Amino acid sequence: MYGSRGVGAFAGRRASAAVLGAALLITGCSSDGDGKGDDPEAGAGISQQPKETDPYWVNPDGTAAREVAALTKAGKKAEAEQVRKIAEQPVGEWISPENPEGQTRGFTEAADKAGRTALLVLYNIPHRDCGQYSQGGAADGDAYRDFVDGVAKGIGDRPATVILEPDAVLHLVDGCTPQEFHEERYALLKGAVAKLKGLKDTKVYIDAGNAGWGEPDQIFDPLKRAGIDQADGFSVNVSNFYSTEDSIAYGKQLSAKVGGKPFVIDTSRNGNGPYTQGAADERWCNPPGRALGETPTVKTADPLVDAYLWVKRPGESDGECKGGPKAGQWWRDYALGLARESG
Numbered sequence: 001m002y003g004s005r006g007v008g009a010f011a012g013r014r015a016s017a018a019v020l021g022a023a024l025l026i027t028g029c030s031s032d033g034d035g036k037g038d039d040p041e042a043g044a045g046i047s048q049q050p051k052e053t054d055p056y057w058v059n060p061d062g063t064a065a066r067e068v069a070a071l072t073k074a075g076k077k078a079e080a081e082q083v084r085k086i087a088e089q090p091v092g093e094w095i096s097p098e099n100p101e102g103q104t105r106g107f108t109e110a111a112d113k114a115g116r117t118a119l120l121v122l123y124n125i126p127h128r129d130c131g132q133y134s135q136g137g138a139a140d141g142d143a144y145r146d147f148v149d150g151v152a153k154g155i156g157d158r159p160a161t162v163i164l165e166p167d168a169v170l171h172l173v174d175g176c177t178p179q180e181f182h183e184e185r186y187a188l189l190k191g192a193v194a195k196l197k198g199l200k201d202t203k204v205y206i207d208a209g210n211a212g213w214g215e216p217d218q219i220f221d222p223l224k225r226a227g228i229d230q231a232d233g234f235s236v237n238v239s240n241f242y243s244t245e246d247s248i249a250y251g252k253q254l255s256a257k258v259g260g261k262p263f264v265i266d267t268s269r270n271g272n273g274p275y276t277q278g279a280a281d282e283r284w285c286n287p288p289g290r291a292l293g294e295t296p297t298v299k300t301a302d303p304l305v306d307a308y309l310w311v312k313r314p315g316e317s318d319g320e321c322k323g324g325p326k327a328g329q330w331w332r333d334y335a336l337g338l339a340r341e342s343g
Contacts, residue, residue, distance in 0.1 A: 062087065216250065248305060267309070289337070291338055
């Protein structure tokens with residue numbers, strides 16, 4: 001098992017700042033920090049956990065929230081309540097390259113108004129995903145630096161937590177990314193960390209693979225070259241399914257190699273652990289029988305774990321496998337399966 005692959009960043013439907021602002025007005029997003037919408041029909045009555053348990057922002061116009069509203073309007077109340085399990089949790093906002101400044105500003109302003117922190121994911125490194133379902137990324141190093149600059153301008157002084165480039169370091173180690181691109185990628189990642197950490201209130205976690213891949217000894221030096229010393233920590237299990245227990249064990253082993261840095265765990269779909277049937281190189285892609293994991297929180301089982309996060313957006317496809325749509329697109333049946341399996 002290599003990287004998470006197929007993390008499905010973009011589906012051509014990321015809201016611009018203007019669209020997001022309008023949507024927040026429509027849903028009546030409250031500014032008192034409790035995350036509840038004033039219009040129960042438009043906002044589908046979406047609420048969230050107390051801030052001290054989970055400080056991250058729930059987007060009232062997120063895909064799952066819109067699905068709850070649609071299902072409710074169609075009279076499918078049982079299905080709506082299942083999808084609500086997803087809609088009421090904060091998920092990562094994957095920033096697309098078309099308008100990173102405006103999009104990031106829209107998310108961080110809305111989160112700040114609600115008294116919460118925006119959770120952002122940057123997934124635009126050149127030569128991304130090694131030709132898999134989520135291949136692509138910035139055209140070159142200059143384009144990537146412009147992208148990061150736009151994100152930084154969009155965040156400004158507002159609070160944000162950034163998950164930096166899922167799989168980017170891992171694919172430097174596993175042979176997936178050609179050697180000719182290695183030095184540039186290290187420089188781009190290190191530059192992104194420096195740029196984002198220069199902001200007033202932004203935390204940065206560099207992605208560091210998952211418990212099913214290799215050994216920490218193989219990735220700790222690449223993490224250092226990518227700027228882990230300046231970052232707040234690293235992320236594990238992004239878009240993957242390894243148990244929280246195994247992810248903690250992996251993260252602690254790696255932390256010991258990088259100066260005791262803390263880490264965050266993507267628990268979005270790890271409730272039933274990894275899928276172990278079928279071809280090993282396809283087990284990460286829309287595996288059946290998976291479940292939502294622990295709800296996002298900063299109250300974790302280990303002091304080295306800063307948070308459980310839903311970085312991958314539950315219900316969005318990993319790619320065109322097992323009957324799924326393109327990577328990043330909403331797949332109602334899969335979303336319902338994750339919710340029902342979680343109990």
